[in-house]
Amino acid sequence: MSSPSHYDVAIIGAGMSGLAAGIRLAHFGRRVCILERHSKLGGLNSFYRLDGRKFDVGLHAMTNFVPEGVRGTPLGKLLRQLRIERGEFALCPQKQSRVVFGSTGKTELRFTNDFSVLEAEIAAKFPAQIDGFRRLADLVRSYGDRVFDVPQVSARQVVREYFSDPLLEDMMFCPLMYYGSARERDMDLSQFVIMFRALFLEGFARPLEGVRLVIRVLLEKYQAAGGECRMRCGVARIVEREGRAAALVLDGGAEITADHVISSIGAAETLALCDPMVGGGLAVASAPSGMGILPMSAALGQRHGQDARATIGRRLSFVESIRVLKHQPGELGWGSDTIVFFNDSDRFDYARPAQQVDLRSGVICLPNNFDFGGAELPEGWLRVTCLADYDQWIGLPEERYRADKLRWLDESTRSARRFLPEISDATLAAETIATDLFTPRTITRFTGHLEGAVYGAPGKTPDGRTHLKNLYLCGTDQGLLGIVGAMLSGISMANQHILQPEIRGA
Amino acid sequence: MTKDDCKKLVTEIIADIAPDEDLSNLKPDVRLRDQLQLDSMDFLDIVMELRKRHGIEVPEADYIQLASLESCAEYLTPKFNALEGKR
Numbered sequence: 001m002s003s004p005s006h007y008d009v010a011i012i013g014a015g016m017s018g019l020a021a022g023i024r025l026a027h028f029g030r031r032v033c034i035l036e037r038h039s040k041l042g043g044l045n046s047f048y049r050l051d052g053r054k055f056d057v058g059l060h061a062m063t064n065f066v067p068e069g070v071r072g073t074p075l076g077k078l079l080r081q082l083r084i085e086r087g088e089f090a091l092c093p094q095k096q097s098r099v100v101f102g103s104t105g106k107t108e109l110r111f112t113n114d115f116s117v118l119e120a121e122i123a124a125k126f127p128a129q130i131d132g133f134r135r136l137a138d139l140v141r142s143y144g145d146r147v148f149d150v151p152q153v154s155a156r157q158v159v160r161e162y163f164s165d166p167l168l169e170d171m172m173f174c175p176l177m178y179y180g181s182a183r184e185r186d187m188d189l190s191q192f193v194i195m196f197r198a199l200f201l202e203g204f205a206r207p208l209e210g211v212r213l214v215i216r217v218l219l220e221k222y223q224a225a226g227g228e229c230r231m232r233c234g235v236a237r238i239v240e241r242e243g244r245a246a247a248l249v250l251d252g253g254a255e256i257t258a259d260h261v262i263s264s265i266g267a268a269e270t271l272a273l274c275d276p277m278v279g280g281g282l283a284v285a286s287a288p289s290g291m292g293i294l295p296m297s298a299a300l301g302q303r304h305g306q307d308a309r310a311t312i313g314r315r316l317s318f319v320e321s322i323r324v325l326k327h328q329p330g331e332l333g334w335g336s337d338t339i340v341f342f343n344d345s346d347r348f349d350y351a352r353p354a355q356q357v358d359l360r361s362g363v364i365c366l367p368n369n370f371d372f373g374g375a376e377l378p379e380g381w382l383r384v385t386c387l388a389d390y391d392q393w394i395g396l397p398e399e400r401y402r403a404d405k406l407r408w409l410d411e412s413t414r415s416a417r418r419f420l421p422e423i424s425d426a427t428l429a430a431e432t433i434a435t436d437l438f439t440p441r442t443i444t445r446f447t448g449h450l451e452g453a454v455y456g457a458p459g460k461t462p463d464g465r466t467h468l469k470n471l472y473l474c475g476t477d478q479g480l481l482g483i484v485g486a487m488l489s490g491i492s493m494a495n496q497h498i499l500q501p502e503i504r505g506a
Numbered sequence: 507m508t509k510d511d512c513k514k515l516v517t518e519i520i521a522d523i524a525p526d527e528d529l530s531n532l533k534p535d536v537r538l539r540d541q542l543q544l545d546s547m548d549f550l551d552i553v554m555e556l557r558k559r560h561g562i563e564v565p566e567a568d569y570i571q572l573a574s575l576e577s578c579a580e581y582l583t584p585k586f587n588a589l590e591g592k593r
């Protein structure tokens with residue numbers, strides 16, 4: 001079985017999760033090939049070039065940042081497992097972030113990578129709730145590593161046992177949902193615990209160079225370990241035989257085989273590649289939005305019951321506007337916020353919007369405002385993320401699509417500016433060197449994720465198993481989200497399904 | 507191979523797996539878990555590195571033998587020597 005097109009493991013997708021899985025397997029001597037349809041690595045967290053300038057796609061901030069010497073956290077685990085030295089990611093901590101609510105930004109909670117700052121803010125602004133908040137933080141800490149021990153219950157319900165003020169409840173959920181909820185309006189308690197820890201107990205950081213550095217480090221590790229990566233090489237079909245993924249048919253028509261296949265492209269997306277005759281004929285890719293997750297539950301044998309799935313909603317997508325500025329945001333008077341989570345309404349509504357874009361809430365990222373230790377990004381950047389409805393973006397004629405991009409670029413910036421110190425329209429116009437907006441359509445086009453989903457389908461498959469014995473999921477639909485989550489997902493699926501069983505058989 | 511050689515090899519593996527740990531004062535007779543922040547993923551890696559670097563197989567049932575440096579040496583030295591004998 002040592003033909004050039006046979007591998008121990010084939011990995012579909014060179015995003016963060018696929019690369020991390022690849023590093024583990026190649027390091028331990030497996031013959032691994034990552035197949036990536038796009039011409040660039042990184043997937044949801046990639047970069048592109050426009051008018052000679054490099055734009056990062058994802059990466060507002062890497063979560064889970066802890067200072068050197070703090071051990072036993074997800075960041076430390078992932079560095080160890082991938083044999084990456086801490087310095088290689090060159091992570092620079094955030095300055096400060098805020099959650100701001102109310103149409104005029106009336107209520108605000110500042111937080112940094114030092115948890116006591118958030119505690120003090122809550123003590124000052126919600127004095128009646130601080131004891132409950134501390135007990136909630138203790139609950140989160142008490143799970144330690146054992147997030148799989150967290151009961152499968154609604155996080156909203158649990159949080160309400162700790163504090164009674166709906167405003168504080170929403171202000172807690174807003175950042176955690178934006179940075180890691182695939183589910184509308186609520187989170188599973190386990191995901192809440194993971195994200196609370198990732199954002200509040202740990203914190204934000206990024207390399208000065210952005211996501212490209214992270215991708216480069218991952219690729220170097222992978223290649224040094226002997227891994228192979230084929231770019232512009234999508235998987236068109238998974239051939240099923242006797243309950244196994246027997247072969248992968250590539251976009252060009254060639255076939256490769258592998259003992260194991262790990263797919264990072266999403267559960268329904270993976271199923272759609274499987275033989276249409278098997279697996280119940282799932283034309284998932286073309287199913288109308290919102291229905292995509294339902295037909296697959298039977299085939300995947302998911303643990304979530306159908307009823308539960310119906311209530312956890314639809315895939316969520318976003319627009320992100322990017323504005324390049326002549327000066328650093330601080331010099332323009334925008335202060336030193338790194339990330340600002342905002343909401344202008346009575347309640348925070350994290351859901352697929354009825355409009356094309358939901359301007360009521362969002363996330364502002366000023367990537368210049370990390371503590372780069374004296375260095376700075378050469379240009380200023382303002383990024384704004386808002387919830388968006390895939391359906392209202394996908395069918396547009398080209399001209400209308402371009403016009404809508406411009407319109408929402410403007411409107412989302414305007415909405416976000418309500419929560420930053422004021423600068424005039426004229427100043428902003430004079431400062432702006434370049435802009436772009438990417439949309440649910442962009443996400444689907446470049447990553448293949450159905451409905452522009454950034455965090456995958458609302459229902460997850462924590463054990464990564466599929467209807468085929470040797471086909472496993474990692475990444476967004478396995479359930480660990482964000483950059484750090486994706487890498488941990490790739491690591492744990494490679495360990496659990498491939499490395500551990502082989503040792504066990506020793 | 508002596509038991510001390512064996513401890514050295516195991517320490518080298520731990521140093522590569524967990525470069526953020528200080529191994530200079532490791533007590534051979536105290537459980538590794540009690541001195542270092544090692545979880546089950548790290549123990550998996552110790553076993554896999556032993557296999558990768560030295561061709562030593564540690565079946566899952568014997569993981570308990572890797573508790574301390576001393577017990578590692580006790581358990582692994584004969585395995586190393588048996589392998590050398592074959593070469």
Ligand SMILES: Cc1cc2nc3c(=O)[nH]c(=O)nc-3n(C[C@H](O)[C@H](O)[C@H](O)COP(=O)(O)OP(=O)(O)OC[C@H]3O[C@@H](n4cnc5c(N)ncnc54)[C@H](O)[C@@H]3O)c2cc1C
Nearest residue numbers: 013015016017037043044058060061234235475476482483
């Ligand atoms: C705008 C934006 C901002 C973000 N900001 C942050 C942030 O600040 N912090 C954070 O932690 N996370 C952030 N994220 C989320 C983070 O990017 C993702 O959670 C993570 O990158 C997911 O990685 P993945 O490996 O699971 O999936 P992906 O990155 O989607 O990997 C899947 C890969 O598979 C490829 N593929 C698809 N179909 C095929 C096929 N048939 N054959 C071959 N290849 C295929 C795709 O091209 C892609 O490269 C952001 C995401 C977006 C979109």
